[in-house]
Amino acid sequence: MIKTIFAIALATIMVLPTVITLLPSLLLPAEGHGVQAQLQSRFVRIQDETFSAQTLKTGDILTVTGTLQSLVNRELRAWISLFSESTNAGNRWEFTARDPPGNVFDIPPQGTIPYSVSAKALEPGIYHVHTQLNVANVGPGLGPGQTVQVTGEPILKSIPWNNVIYQCILIGAGLGVTFATRPWQVI
Numbered sequence: 249m250i251k252t253i254f255a256i257a258l259a260t261i262m263v264l265p266t267v268i269t270l271l272p273s274l275l276l277p278a279e280g281h282g283v284q285a286q287l288q289s290r291f292v293r294i295q296d297e298t299f300s301a302q303t304l305k306t307g308d309i310l311t312v313t314g315t316l317q318s319l320v321n322r323e324l325r326a327w328i329s330l331f332s333e334s335t336n337a338g339n340r341w342e343f344t345a346r347d348p349p350g351n352v353f354d355i356p357p358q359g360t361i362p363y364s365v366s367a368k369a370l371e372p373g374i375y376h377v378h379t380q381l382n383v384a385n386v387g388p389g390l391g392p393g394q395t396v397q398v399t400g401e402p403i404l405k406s407i408p409w410n411n412v413i414y415q416c417i418l419i420g421a422g423l424g425v426t427f428a429t430r431p432w433q434v435i
């Protein structure tokens with residue numbers, strides 16, 4: 249009898265902390281997503297991030313606007329994009345416009361630059377989308393982000409085979425030069 253009471257008491261002592269720890273998550277489930285540690289850069293702050301819609305159909309365009317505030321006393325070279333993650337295997341967007349235009353732009357010291365990025369949804373899913381600012385010699389930073397739901401049929405895009413062939417030719421030429429100039433090395 250004493251052994252049974254002791255075993256029950258010992259089991260209760262071992263299980264009770266686990267139950268107490270798990271109880272809040274069972275009663276109040278939370279949702280979240282993994283985001284890299286560089287959510288906000290120490291060099292540029294992404295402010296007033298605004299999304300044109302929270303629900304889209306495939307083929308619709310999502311526009312993300314905001315401002316980029318430099319926090320340093322030197323000019324920075326940067327390029328802007330969107331970072332998105334989803335629960336499905338998709339995650340397909342086609343960029344249609346960027347402002348500032350072009351791929352790389354300069355942010356003046358302590359300056360503020362308005363931005364806009366537009367992308368067409370190509371595949372249905374639930375996405376968490378962030379503004380992604382890549383600063384040269386620093387790395388990426390993400391805006392706060394928002395969940396966007398895309399419905400509809402997937403839009404299939406043709407593969408630009410001329411680009412694939414061009415890249416294969418460049419890789420082949422690079423390998424050819426490497427092997428031609430180093431015939432004595434064992435691979």
